[in-house]
Amino acid sequence: MKQLLIFLTILTTFSCVKESRIEIPYAGDKIVLNSLLQPDSLIYIRVTSSKRVTEYEFDPLDSATVVLEEDGIVLPAPIYKLINGYGYYVSQSTAKTGSHYSIRVANGGFTSVSAADSTPTRPLISDAYAQHALNRVRFTMHENGNTTDYYRLRIFNAREVNGRWVINSADTIHFRLDPALNNDLPDMITNDYKREYIMTDANFNGKTIQFVLQTQKEVNSSHMIIELSALTPEAWRYLRSTSSQRLSESDSQNFSLDPENAYSNVENGYGIVAGINAARLLFTVD
Structure with a gap:
């Protein structure tokens, strides 16, 4: 468990972003790596740098080296794309149910980071x-x-x-x-x-x-x-630890009045890489 010391990108299925301003010490510049792995979907990888709590803009790392592996096999390099104003490294193939994915990111001036998880079966x-x-x-x-x-x-x-x-x-x-x-x-x-x-x-x-x-x-x-x-255990820990932040209906700049621990599984950095598999059932209201 790593204490939340940065503006952590809060992920949902729809790749929403919120920022938390917390008056706590800054631990130094590190890579922030975020990706929720959904089977039958491309893998969207958000890579930014951490920020001091007095600075309110994420710095995207748009020239990073991103290595994506599926079950130990290196996949074609993800392609950097701007989506709704945010930069993502996007896989060239969709994720599979039950596969294990690891992501490694290197960028000049930062310590390289890595994280991994598998994708669960759909309910x-x-x-x-x-x-x-x-x-x-x-x-x-x-x-x-x-x-x-x-x-x-x-x-x-x-x-x-x-x-x-x-x-x-x-x-x-x-x-x-x-x-x-x-x-x-x-x-x-x-x-x-x-x-x-x-x-x-x-x-x-x-x-x-x-x-x-x-x-x-x-x-x-x-x-x-x-x-x-x-959810995988990693996704469950992350979503539970960020629940009050993600679900806050107040101004996004003030939603975390009490610092909370945000679960991270990123080695040498911040963020989350975790598996999720959503079943959606459409029905007509009587």
């Missing part, structure tokens, strides 16, 4: 249901039971774009587990409505279980999407 979800003007959403999960597994749960309204239904990220749904209808999950029930639940399968390992979610507002869309993401 199995089905039978999603919600009714217009009510505040319940339910779905069924089929858990494999072979290992200890980690998950992130989110729900979204969906909108149609060019004939496809996509997540409406501007319309966040806050929810909680229904306290009356989730008796198998007592330690996950809270009074607070959240945008995500990060959990283990401790209470439902190997079971088929129905989740009943209570939304903070009445359901008012025609279509919704359940997203259940399988």
Whole structure:
């Protein structure tokens, strides 16, 4: 565990960026390496330099040497691209389920860094249901039971774009587990409505279980999407450690009033390389 001493790039599935201003000592310039590995997607690798807490701009390292390996085999060099104003080194092939990926980064003037993780199996979800003007959403999960597994749960309204239904990220749904209808999950029930639940399968390992979610507002869309993401232990530790930062709805410059430890698995640097595999289930609201 490495204390958060820099402006750490906070990653989500959509590659959002937030900055944290924390009045703590600066440990020196290091490479910041961030990548969430999603099967069937290209690998997007964000490489920047760390910054003092009095400086508020990330310095992208756009001439770094980035080496990407899949199961011990060096892949073609990732290509540097600007995407929505941010620079990423992008793989030339998509990630695979169950493969192990390592990333090494070298850049003049910095100590080289490295990090690695594997990609998990996609969760199995089905039978999603919600009714217009009510505040319940339910779905069924089929858990494999072979290992200890980690998950992130989110729900979204969906909108149609060019004939496809996509997540409406501007319309966040806050929810909680229904306290009356989730008796198998007592330690996950809270009074607070959240945008995500990060959990283990401790209470439902190997079971088929129905989740009943209570939304903070009445359901008012025609279509919704359940997203259940399988996480590696590395991704689970990282998302848990940055939860208050990522989910803050206050000004992004002031969202971390109390310094918190952000989990990092980057050797000689900062950031995270971790596997995630999102299952998304689109359904029509009755």
